[in-house]
Amino acid sequence: MRTSPRRRVTSNERANPVDPPQFLHGKRYRPLSQHYRERFGTKVFKVSVSAAETCPNREGLGGMRVCVFCDEWGSAAYHQHRDLPLREQIRVNREAIRRRYRAERFLVYFQAYTNTFGRIRILQQLYEQALAEEDVLGVVVGTRPDCLPRAVLRTMEAFAREHYLSVELGVQTLDDTQLQFLARGHDSACSLAAIRKLKALPDVNLCVHLMFGLPGETDAQLRKTAELLSERGVDGVKLHNLHVLQNTPLEQLYRQGEFAPVGLEEYSRKVAVFLEYLAPGIAIHRLAAVASRWDELVAPEWTREKMRSTQFIEDHLAAANTWQGRLWPPALSKQHTQQGGI
Numbered sequence: 001m002r003t004s005p006r007r008r009v010t011s012n013e014r015a016n017p018v019d020p021p022q023f024l025h026g027k028r029y030r031p032l033s034q035h036y037r038e039r040f041g042t043k044v045f046k047v048s049v050s051a052a053e054t055c056p057n058r059e060g061l062g063g064m065r066v067c068v069f070c071d072e073w074g075s076a077a078y079h080q081h082r083d084l085p086l087r088e089q090i091r092v093n094r095e096a097i098r099r100r101y102r103a104e105r106f107l108v109y110f111q112a113y114t115n116t117f118g119r120i121r122i123l124q125q126l127y128e129q130a131l132a133e134e135d136v137l138g139v140v141v142g143t144r145p146d147c148l149p150r151a152v153l154r155t156m157e158a159f160a161r162e163h164y165l166s167v168e169l170g171v172q173t174l175d176d177t178q179l180q181f182l183a184r185g186h187d188s189a190c191s192l193a194a195i196r197k198l199k200a201l202p203d204v205n206l207c208v209h210l211m212f213g214l215p216g217e218t219d220a221q222l223r224k225t226a227e228l229l230s231e232r233g234v235d236g237v238k239l240h241n242l243h244v245l246q247n248t249p250l251e252q253l254y255r256q257g258e259f260a261p262v263g264l265e266e267y268s269r270k271v272a273v274f275l276e277y278l279a280p281g282i283a284i285h286r287l288a289a290v291a292s293r294w295d296e297l298v299a300p301e302w303t304r305e306k307m308r309s310t311q312f313i314e315d316h317l318a319a320a321n322t323w324q325g326r327l328w329p330p331a332l333s334k335q336h337t338q339q340g341g342i
């Protein structure tokens with residue numbers, strides 16, 4: 001792996017930190033809501049649906065059975081509606097969000113399992129069905145780095161020329177040992193290739209999912225990941241703490257004492273390290289994981305409450321007087337030519 005040149009932070013900068021830049025609008029990071037406001041001129045909410053039924057791991061491809069953290073619902077937020085036709089799922093979930101947040105505009109989020117695996121021929125149809133629903137402005141597609149064949153990219157490209165399309169790519173980590181621990185069934189080179197392919201589609205918005213709190217994780221790794229994603233021009237990142245759900249391989253490791261989830265304080269510190277080296281224009285979709293099914297959460301307890309962890313991380317950023325992009329080196333970013341994983 002070639003290492004990236006990095007701007008040296010002067011002792012003066014460390015001793016006399018300035019305030020967050022104005023374009024963060026009083027925040028210490030760029031929340032997704034800001035990206036939506038700029039793109040659509042209004043608040044927009046995601047309506048999660050389940051259209052996919054499986055993924056390469058569950059089909060036993062690559063010798064994997066399931067990612068170490070994944071429960072039987074494949075990360076679906078509203079698994080209880082997953083057998084309804086797509087239109088019904090959109091309506092039921094959209095109206096619940098509309099009531100709860102007084103929301104008026106929506107994106108349909110194809111969230112559960114791998115949405116570009118196995119049903120490639122009907123993708124366009126699904127996107128159009130979603131778009132035909134009332135107050136829906138576009139789609140969000142969750143997938144894996146190894147499930148982006150040309151036909152999928154062509155479909156996405158064509159749709160994105162006319163409508164908003166965002167891809168949420170499950171990268172999790174760019175460390176190959178950690179990817180093996182997670183049993184993802186692909187390596188970091190595959191993730192970097194997927195990022196390259198998606199960034200070659202100028203109208204597609206790309207959000208990368210990452211997990212912190214993995215065995216062997218270092219601050220240097222977090223910094224390099226932030227720099228690399230900034231250089232590659234990703235549009236957003238969604239951050240999760242690796243947490244333990246019932247009936248997952250990770251639960252077994254946890255009960256055997258082979259995995260311990262990171263505490264909120266340490267997680268907040270890791271998020272701060274990452275954000276400091278992340279380009280300030282990248283939207284932060286989420287600062288920490290939220291257990292959608294509380295009864296399935298094993299550990300850590302703090303993952304139960306979204307508002308508490310978000311507030312804690314924001315307070316940590318304020319106490320450290322730091323913010324997204326504080327140490328990001330734009331002048332040097334174009335010189336970086338890193339090819340391998342981290």
Ligand code: SF4
Binds near residue numbers: 054058112144
């Ligand atoms: S996380 Fe995604 S790829 Fe991994 S087992 Fe679950 S559904 Fe499959």
